[in-house]
Amino acid sequence: MRSSVIVFPGSNCDRDVAVALEKMQFKNQMVWHKETSLPKSDLIVIPGGFSYGDYLRSGAIAGKSLIVEEVIKAGKSGCLILGICNGFQILTETGLLKGTLLRNKNLKFINEDVNIKVMNNQTKFTSKYNLNQILKINIAHNEGNYFTDTKHLEKLKKDNLIAFKYCDENGSTNDQFNPNGALENIAGIFNEKKNILGMMPHPERMIDKVISNTDGVNLFSSLIN
Amino acid sequence: MVKQYQSNSKKNKLKYSVTVTLKKNVLDPQGKVVENTLKGKGMNNLKNIRQGKYFEIEVEEQDETKATQTINQMCEKLLVNLIIEDYKISKL
Numbered sequence: 001m002r003s004s005v006i007v008f009p010g011s012n013c014d015r016d017v018a019v020a021l022e023k024m025q026f027k028n029q030m031v032w033h034k035e036t037s038l039p040k041s042d043l044i045v046i047p048g049g050f051s052y053g054d055y056l057r058s059g060a061i062a063g064k065s066l067i068v069e070e071v072i073k074a075g076k077s078g079c080l081i082l083g084i085c086n087g088f089q090i091l092t093e094t095g096l097l098k099g100t101l102l103r104n105k106n107l108k109f110i111n112e113d114v115n116i117k118v119m120n121n122q123t124k125f126t127s128k129y130n131l132n133q134i135l136k137i138n139i140a141h142n143e144g145n146y147f148t149d150t151k152h153l154e155k156l157k158k159d160n161l162i163a164f165k166y167c168d169e170n171g172s173t174n175d176q177f178n179p180n181g182a183l184e185n186i187a188g189i190f191n192e193k194k195n196i197l198g199m200m201p202h203p204e205r206m207i208d209k210v211i212s213n214t215d216g217v218n219l220f221s222s223l224i225n
Numbered sequence: 226m227v228k229q230y231q232s233n234s235k236k237n238k239l240k241y242s243v244t245v246t247l248k249k250n251v252l253d254p255q256g257k258v259v260e261n262t263l264k265g266k267g268m269n270n271l272k273n274i275r276q277g278k279y280f281e282i283e284v285e286e287q288d289e290t291k292a293t294q295t296i297n298q299m300c301e302k303l304l305v306n307l308i309i310e311d312y313k314i315s316k317l
Contacts, residue, residue, distance in 0.1 A: 057306055064303055093306070100308050107254050147251065147309060181252070 001026050001224050004041040006071065008033045008062045013048035013084065013204060020204040021045070024220040031067060038070045043080040043223055046071070046087030048140070048202060058101065058143045059086060063093030072096060080124060080223065081196040085141055088188070088198035097191055097198045099148030104141070105181025111140040113212075114179055116164040116187045116201055117171050123190060125197045126163065127225070128218035134171050135164075135215040137201035139179060139187075144200040146182040146189070156189060163188035163197055237285050239292040240317040243300060246277035251309045280304060281317065289316070 003026040007014045014030065021028045021043075029039050033051075038044065051062035062068060068090070075081045075096045083091040091097040104110055113136050118129040129135070148156070156162050164187040168177040173185040180200075188199030203216030247253045253275050260274040282299065286292040296314050305312045 056303070060303065060306070098308075100306055102251070102309065103254055105252070105254060107258060149308070 001042045002040055003028045003043040003045060004031045004039055005029070005045045005047055006031050006033060006067055007047070008049070008051035008065065010051045010053055011047050011049035011086070013086075013202065016202075017045050017047045017084065017204045020207045020216070020220050023207060024217075024224050026220075026224065033062070033065045033067050035067050036070070038067070038074060041074070041079060043082065044071055044074060046081070046083040046090050047204075048085030048087060051086055051090065054086075054143075057093070059089030059091075059093040062086075062090045068094055075191075075196050078193065078195050082125065082223075083196075083198040084202055084204065085139075085144075085200055088200055089143060091196065091198045096196050097189060098152050099146060099183075099189070101141075101143045101200070102145040102147050102181075103143050104145050104179075109140075109142045110144070110179050111138070112179070113138050114201065115167050115169050115171075115177065117167045117173065119162045119165055120160045120190070122160075123163070123194045123197070123222075125190075125194075125219060125222055128222040132171060134167060134169065135201075136206070136213060137203060137215055138205045138212065139201050141180070141200055144180040144182065146186045146200075148183065153183060156186075159192065161190045161192065161194070162186055163190055164199060164201065237287055238283050239286055239289060240281065240283045241292070241296050242315045242317055243280040243282060243296065243304060244277055244313045244315070245280070245300075245305050245310050246275050246312075248309055248311055 003021045089101045092100045118133045121129045121131045165173045165185040167173045178185045203219040206216030256274045256276040284292045
């Protein structure tokens with residue numbers, strides 16, 4: 001499988017994602033934001049960071065960059081796209097994923113390991129997880145408060161498009177274990193065709209026991225199959 | 226010559242302001258913090274504060290209708306996230 005990681009000025013998780021992908025035997029390429037065409041890819045990853053300094057709104061400028069036009073085309077024709085953290089914010093700015101990420105409710109930058117629950121394991125991104133499996137994954141963001149309109153929220157629920165929800169260690173998804181105020185504790189969503197996943201938590205930071213845990217491994221190994 | 230050029234170019238420019246604010250049903254935590262701080266400073270008649278963004282935009286255009294169209298496009302393409310934000314254009 002071939003993967004491409006898009007690099008913007010201000011991306012800072014691009015190398016981490018590349019390490020995770022290569023560890024799972026992806027043939028990975030880094031793609032600079034000024035490129036006008038994408039190398040052949042089965043998976044495109046938009047990594048975390050602060051693209052263009054988060055000017056205007058987080059992800060807004062990156063969402064209009066040259067290479068992202070190609071990413072949009074690829075996404076619409078079925079290519080797998082994973083947006084992590086700032087990547088999720090960028091995907092919502094492109095319209096590939098609906099809704100948006102607002103400022104954290106407590107107005108603080110949150111960097112901590114949180115529990116999230118797998119809400120749908122019938123997708124290319126999550127097939128190696130069990131349904132309702134609880135993962136401990138790091139979050140590090142200032143704008144992770146997912147928001148969308150009521151109609152879209154209903155659709156997310158009805159069509160099983162919620163990928164992950166913040167929860168406690170027993171899997172209960174109540175307000176107390178909602179780190180950023182996200183609607184219904186949503187930590188990640190799929191698009192309608194489930195070829196695009198946007199998530200605030202950082203699975204690429206959880207691939208090695210020595211530095212954290214391995215809860216993120218199955219996301220990448222689901223994709224390689 | 227220089228003066229004439231300046232006056233001509235001035236005629237070809239129109240200037241607008243765009244104010245972007247969060248929609249009414251979207252929580253504005255920054256506005257709330259500012260509001261609470263001012264209330265703490267004794268501004269007892271303060272009712273509500275919403276924080277937003279402000280742009281001043283010049284366009285090389287004589288026709289106001291066309292200029293407003295351009296500004297609208299700018300708002301919809303980049304400046305505003307229509308899911309959560311409203312905007313208001315005013316001529317300066």
